[in-house]
Structures are given as structure tokens and as C-alpha cells.
Amino acid sequence: MRYVFQLAVSVCFGLLFVQSASADKPNIIYVMADDLGYGDLGCYGQEVIQTPRLDQMAAEGLKFTDFYAGNTVCAPSRCVLITGKHMGHAHVRGNASGGKDGSMLVQSLRGEDVTVAEVLKTAGYTNGLIGKWGLGEFDSPGFPMNQGFDRMYGYLNQVHAHNYYPEFIWDDRTKKPLRNVVKRNDSSYGGFTGGYATKRVDYTHDLFAAESLKFVRENKDGPFFLYLSLTAPHANNEASKMTGNGAEVPDFGIYADRDWPDQDKGQAAMITRMDSDVGRLLDLLGELGIAKDTFVFFTSDNGPHNESNHNLDRFNPSGPLRGTKRALYEGGIRVPGIAWWPGTIKPGSTTDHIAYFGDWMATVAELAGADVPDGIDSVSFAPTLLGNKDNQSQHEYLYWEFYEQGSRQAVRFGDWKAIRQPMITGKVELYHLADDIGERNNLAGAHPDLVKKAAAMMDEAHTPHPSWQVRGKSN
Template identity: 35%
Template sequence: MSKTFLLSLLCLSLDGFVLSGANPPNVILMMADDLGYNDLSCYGSKRQKTPVLDKLAAEGLRLTSFYAGATVCTPSRMALLTGAYPPRLGWNGGVVGYGLKPHNGLAPQARTMGEVFKEAGYKTALIGKWHLGDTPELHPMGQGFDLTYFIDKSNNQTKKLWRGRELEADPFDNRRLTENFIKEAVAFVKSNKKNSFFLYLPFSAPHFPAQAHPDWKGKSANGSYGDVVEELDGRIGDLLKVLADEELEKNTIVVFMSDNGTEPGQKKWGSGEPFRGLKWSALEGGTRVPCILRFPDLIPAGEVTDKLTTAIDLLPTLAGACGIKLKKGPGIAPKLDGLNLWASLQGKTKTHPRKSLLYWHGWAMPQAIRVGDFKLYLDKVKEIPATNKGPVLIDLSTDPGEEKDLASEHPEKVKDMKALAEKLLSEIEENSMPLGGPARKGERKTGHWLK
């Protein structure tokens, strides 16, 4: 073997990241629960202060056209972890414990982000809210995570806190869940500082009931909701400080996002402005959420992008950033809908791979498609009365509130977008897999103007 070949192995370049004997990048993927687009001060909030996440955005990239994987908890997590649209995974509406039986969830056969990183030699952890099935078969231990510390449903649905297969607390103290999750995350990072690690950290905050930690109660100007958001921000600061103290900061990709928009019962305190729509809705406010990405020296600092990006893109994008080649072919399920956007988000390409996005209501009705700046509604949506008469076309670049129908002005665009939606939905139906757990029947759902 030549010296030149050996040297090339030692200096393997991974999309601009040169290993030179160092560990591949660590990844920390954080997700808030029901945090609206306008709930961070770096996204315009005047109700609560989030200096830690503001600083993270200043040191990295802030995305303004980022979409969660779905408009409710369970399918959003399915999409994030697998890189696939939720209906491809058998989802037919609702969340585990509400519309979806607790013994159903993400199929163990589905490839997850945890498995991808574990197979690449990473130490992996799931710390936080799982919400992808309640049975031992559907718990996260079988989905590629070495360490698990979690609640298996939303904080209003369960009082059980698990460590692996052992019950850690029953009941847990809802006020202290963020504190508990961050303590576990800090311990995981410190114990794996010499290894490459993947930490999936889906918080339960600020999902209702938003109950302030005693040390944070009354600190915000937005009631308990604001207290919980400000605590979340502060606790994330504790975790980021550990990265700096352990000299891991420059070799760790940090992502922060939300799983969907504001919960309807919290709209007094949470906000998706300037967008309309809440959790469960296919309007922009239902899935368009904050997302911040930091990787020092590789991701431009202090920049803002409106490039269309979704949670399903994070699996291929993060894998690509870490030099992991995703397997394809027979036996790999689900089929990937996500795209590797790493080079584009670094500003290295003239074109952006993601051109379109499908939207479903929280009960799995396909309702819209976005192509570029245009969004076409293909179902009747109560918040948009014109959808009772036909498809409605919105230009999101000039109409974020989705008020003006432009369908009559662009009939060819309506025709093309409708045809693309039909093609994509048909392919998803033909190449889907069943939910995990007992078989269940699900009716095919079609937007009114697709029938």
C-alpha cells in the first residue's frame, strides 16, 4: 500500500470537514415541544427572552423556511428520525394515546437516525420525550440508542419516567423534566467526550401543562409558558457550556428546532406570527418552526436563510455532514424522502436541492403542496373559505398570512402543482410500510380537490 494512499486515508475530507485522525463530528439534535415560530427572541418574540438560543443563532445559521415533519407530535418524530413523510410509515392520523393506540407506533423495522449513527460507530442517546409507542417492542432501546432516559408520551398523558427498561419515577415532577433531561445530557456528553456521539434531545417543554420550575417561576413576562421557555433556554446554555469547557464545541454539530406549531390551548402565550394556524393545522403556523444550526467554521456564522428545509432532510443532511453514507436498496425501509442539504446550507451550491413540500392535517388528510414560494391548497380548509370553491394558490413570499388566492391568475401553476402532488402522494402510498404493533386498518385519505 503506497504512502500516498495511506496519507489520503488519514486526511479524508467529509464535505469540507478534514478528519486528519480526529473523531468524526458529534451531533446534538434538540427539539422543543409545541414551540411556535415566534417564541424565541431571535425569531421576533417580545414575550420572553431567549439569550442562549439567540447567541446560538448568531454563531450559526437561522432558518426561516424550516418545517417540522408534521403538525402533531408522533408523526413529527417519525419523520425526523427516519427522513420519511409520516404516511410512508403507516401513520393515518393522530398521536400515540389520542387517535393512535398506545400499542401502535414507529415500526421497529424502520431505520432511524439512532441506528444510522450507531452503525457508524457513534455512542447514541435518546433523552427526553419519545412518543412513538408505549410497548417494550416500540420503546427506543430497539431503535439504535445505547442510552435512553425518557417519557413515552406527552407530559399530559403519562407520569412515568423511564431509564432504559426500568421505571425511574412514577410520578415524575413535570416542573423538573427539563432540568432532569439536561442533567442526563450533560452526563452523557462528559462520559463520551473521547468518542463521537449522537445525542437526540427532544424536550417536553413547553407542551401543556406548562408548569414553571421553582427557580424560574415568575421570571418571564409571559406567565408559566414564558417561564418554561426561558428555563429551556437557560438549561440549553448549561449543555452548551459543557461543550466549550470540554473543548468539544468546534467538533459538534448543534441543531435546535420544534416539533410543530403552537398548541391551540396555549395560543394566549405561544405565537406563530406572522403565520396563521396552530398545531394540527396545515396552515404555515402548524409546521413552520424555528430551526438553528451551528457547526463552527463549517456553517457560516450569523447568517439567515429562507431556503426550503424540512425535518425529513436532517437525517441525510447530518449523515452527510459526518461522512456517513446511507445504505439503500432491499431491506432498507422506509424509503427516504429527505434530501442532503449540507452543501447548500454551507453556501457551497448555487441551487438548493429541496424544491417542494407536502402538508398533511393532524388527522393525516393531505391538504397542500409548496413549490418554491407558492403553496397550493388541495382540500377544504376552514380558515381559508375560498378552498370551498376550488384549489387555492398562495404566494408565501408576499402573503405569509395566507389571505389572497392567486389561483385564477396562475392556472398553469395550479395544474402543475396539483399534478406533482398527485404523483408524490401516489408514490408514497405504493411504497409505505405498516405501523409498529398490531395491524390496523386505515382508510385512504384524499384532499377534496384531488378526488
């Protein structure tokens, strides 16, 4: 099985592997870490935590320097990925909270939302979700098997997903009991009461890694789409509060003898463990003889955290970027992006093409030969994958909005980035990223024309939603 472009296109960029216009569709794998920072991988400048397999993946593939998550926290970022709509148009625009007023509990996709899995289904794909979903419970329209997935194994609820040693996980439509014993805390949010394990046997990250290998073996004749939504290195927030250490991992591995607090050892060990398992997945594709038929993309759902109580200064997870998770500065939303497709993507290449999670919809639809839904905010980056830069379309701008911490909006247009805090009414900050990747020099005063332009883009991009309101303001 081999995906190739039409001969007329192939000649213009001279790829020798192109054979015909009617080849089969590629397998597609999207691997997403949880709260992994732009600077957490060696190939993006990390000097302490070891990530040899992801570094190798980048060396054998294409590294994006300007790739963005859908949002700065979990659920809305995943909504952007799966629907191809940015935050001004998406239905899920924030994480669930305690929801005393019910205004922040819209955390399920609707029946009318069209997902990547549904689009690929029309092209004959078998679709699997392994890991964390966060976009709909079992009895909701957002349940993944109601949204185009044939296989589901993992967590539905974001709070349930905090615990690496839970009492159960979802196995398709069934709760599968695990051998862990959990002590729960006294409060519930997001529709779930979290906790930590007092008896640890089954580590979910390891279960997800094993299940992903099984899914690939069972569907090796393809085409298949695997959405491997890992939870590492997200903290168990409840464990952080109840025990002081939310970096849950079976062992500290190569960091066991470091003179570090356990939280730091655990954080590093989770990332290196994840790195190893991504390597196992790539190795399996080679063993099965389908590596050249499979497009793999690796990224993170948003910027890094210190919710496990580890030391951010030790690892510098945002690298040169300002901010972390929940910020709309670059450190909260710019994430690693590594594309791997042996024989198709040029090894050791790097691109500064500006792309984001919402572009996944148009990209895989193009690769699969499927139609894209109407009304999405998605630009295919397939030309960039194939080195056909001249045919790569660009966004006029990328847009984000965030409703916690008083709210904020951001827009990137070319080399410029603007942030408005609070949404709608706040002052606009302006940064020139080409010269100031760390967003230290606010140029708003020197460029009132660009401030006006950025504000107009934010106003255009934001569509009011009855369940997502700026607190105390009308929008």
C-alpha cells in the same frame, strides 16, 4: 476530533480550517422543543419572552428562515425526523386518539423502519434519546432501544409526556419511579390515562436537562448522537381541563411580577427555562473542549398551541405566519431552525434554503460518512451548513398530510405553497410565499396551471395506508 471535508471540496469554498480527507466524525446533537412557534424566539422576532441563549446560538451560528417540521402535530413529525420519510410515505401519520375503530392507533415504528440512530450506529456512534419519544411503547418494535439508541431516558407515550410531574419515567428498559403524586382523569387515549400532580417534586424538564449534560460528559470522547427531545413548552392538556392551567413550571422566574394570568406566566417561564438549559449544554461543550467537534441543531416539532389556556395574542408565537398547531398553513409547520458548530459554521449567517425534518437523515449521514437508506425523502443540507450554496441540492417539493379536522394536504414548491382541504377531493388554495408569507391572498383562481401542478404533486406524494384513511372517503 474534527470533521472536515475533502480538500478538493474545501478549496472551492475556501474554508481555511480544512486539513485532510480522513478526519474523525463530529458529535451530533439535535435539540427539539415541543409546540414552540416560529415567532417564540427573540432571534425570530419575539419581543416579550426572553430567549438570550438561543439568540446567542443564532448569532454564533446559522439561522434557517424556511425550515419545516415533519407535520403539524407531534408523533408524525417525529416519525419524519427519525426515518427521513415525508407524510405520504411514513408509517406513523398522526397522533394516537381514543381509537374506537382502531384506525388511528398506528403509533409505533416497525422493525423494518430504518432510523437516524441505526444509520449513525453503522458509523460508530453512541446514540442517546432523552425526553419524549412517542413512536413506540416498551413492548413494541418502535421502542427506541430497538431502533438504534443505546440510551433512553424519558417518556415513551405522548399522553404520559403531557404531565411534567409524572409518577415515573423510563430509564432505558426500566420504569424509574418519581416522587410526584398524580390525580388521573376519567378517560384514556393514546393508550394512557393522563392527569396532573397534586404533589410536585420532580420536574421532568429539569431531569432531562441534567441527564443530557451527563450523557455528553460520559461520551465526550465520541462520536455521539444526542437526540434531546424536550417537552417544553407543550401544555399538560389534562391539567388544562382539570385545573384550568396546563403551563406547568416550578416557578415563574423573571415573569413572576408581571400583571399576567398564571397561564401566561407559565408559558413564558417554560420557554425561558428551556432557553437557559440549551445554553448550559452549549457551555458544557466548551468546558469539555469539544465545541468545535460538535454540530448542534435546535428546532421545534410543530407550530405553537394555546392548550395551556394562555393568551396567544400576548406573545404572537407564530410571528408573521398564519395558523398554529394542526394547521398546514405556515404557522403550523414552519419552525425555528438554528445550526451551531464553532469553527465550521460561519457565525451570524442566515439561509433561506428550504429544508424540513426529513432532511436530517441525509444530512447526518453525510457528516458521519454513513450510507443513507433506500426510499427516503431526504436531501442533505450539509452544503448549506458549510456555506457551499452552489453545491446544495433542492427538493422538487415538500409535502405534508394531516388526518384530523376533516383532513388536509399541503405542498411547497419553490416560492409557491398549496393546501387542499379535505385531502384528495378538496379545493386547492394557492399562495406565493415570497410576497405573502402570511398566506392571506389565495391566488388559485389566477394560476390554474399551478393549481393543477400542485394537485399532481399531492397525488404523487400520497401513498395509501390501510390504517390512515380520510374519514368517509377511500384513499
